[in-house]
Amino acid sequence: MSKELQLKVSVITGAGSGIGKSIAKAFAEAGSRVAVTDLNWEWANSVANEIKRSGGEAIALKLDVTRQDECQIVADFVVERWGRIDIWVNNAGVSTMNHFIELTEQDWDFNMNVNAKGTFLCSQVAVRQMLKQKPDMKSGLRGKIINIASMAGKRGNAPFLAHYVASKFAVVGLTQAMAGELAKQGITVNAICPGYVATPMQEREVEWEANLRGVSPQDVRQLYINDTPLGRLETAEDVAAVALFLASPASDFITGESINVNGGAFMD
Ligand SMILES: NC(=O)c1ccc[n+]([C@@H]2O[C@H](COP(=O)([O-])OP(=O)(O)OC[C@H]3O[C@@H](n4cnc5c(N)ncnc54)[C@H](O)[C@@H]3O)[C@@H](O)[C@H]2O)c1
Secondary structure (H helix, E strand, O other), X not given: OOOOOOOOEEEEOOOOOXXXXXXXXXXXXXXXXXXXEEOOHHHHHHHHHHHHXXXXXEEEEEOOOOOXXXXXXXXXXXXXXXXXOOEEEEOOOOOOOOOHHHOOHHHHHHHHHHHHHHHHHHHHHHHHHHHHOXXXXXXXXXXXXXXXXXXXXXXXXXXXXXXXXXXXXXXXXXXXXXXXXXXXXXXXXXXXXXXXXXXXXXXXXXXXXXXXXXXXXXXXXXXXXXXXXXXXXXXXXXXXXHHHHHHOHHHOOOOOOEEEEOOOOOOO
C-alpha cells in the first residue's frame, strides 16, 4: 500500500524544534522527501538526521523566513535536488509577551516580521515554483501551502500577546486571500490554529506569563489546561496529524480554511 505522501516533496520552515519538527517527522513517515529548514541549521540538521536514521529522506537547510533571498535559495536548492515542491509548510514563528502598554516597537516588528511577513515571503517563492509545475492528473492541483497560525489568530482575547495576535490574524487573512486567488491555478492554501501546545515556545511563554501574573509556572500551565475542554496540553503530534491531513489527497477539496486544533479551547 502506498503512503499518503509517497514521492511528494515538502519544505517545512522552523522545523528544528517543536511543531515543525513533528510535522517534518510525520511527513517523512508518510513517504515525503522533506526539506527541514530552520534559522538554526544545527537544529534542522539534527531533525534531518533523525529522519534519515528512521529510513526517511531529508535534507537540512538554513532558512531565515524574514529574508527573501534565503527563501529563494532554499526553493532553488530543493527544486535542483528533487525537481519540484508539492507542499510548503509555513511553521516558523516567534512570540514575546507583555502588557499592551509595555509592548515595544521591537516586539511588534519581531512578531510581525517572522510570523506574518515570513509567511508572505515564503509563500510567494513557493507559489512561483508551484505555478511552473504540471497539475496532478487526478486532483488538478499543483501544490499545497499550509500555514501554522494560532488560536490567537481567531481569538483576540489572549493576554500579553496583542502584537502576536495581530500577526496571527494576518496569517489567517493571508490564508483566505491566497486561497481565493490561487484556487483556479490549482494551489490550495490552508492554516491550522493550534491552542496550548507543549513546545519550547510554550516553555518560554509560561515563564514570562508567570512573571507577569505573579504566579508559578505550574499555575500558568494549569490555567492553559483549565481553558482546554479536552483537559490536557496539546502535543506537537496533535498538530502534525492535521498538517498531514492537509498535505494529503484526503483534503484536496479544502482551501481557505483555518482549522482549529485546540481541544475545544476556542470554537468558531
Ligand atoms: N506552542 C504553542 O502553543 C503554539 C500555539 C499556536 C501556534 N503556534 C505556532 O506554531 C509554530 C511553531 O511554534 P513552536 O511552538 O513549535 O515553537 P518553537 O519555538 O519550539 O519552534 C519554532 C522554530 O522556528 C524557528 N524560527 C524562529 N525564527 C525563525 C526565522 N526567522 N526563520 C526561520 N525559523 C525561525 C526557531 O529556530 C524554532 O526552531 C509557530 O508559528 C507558533 O506561532 C504555537
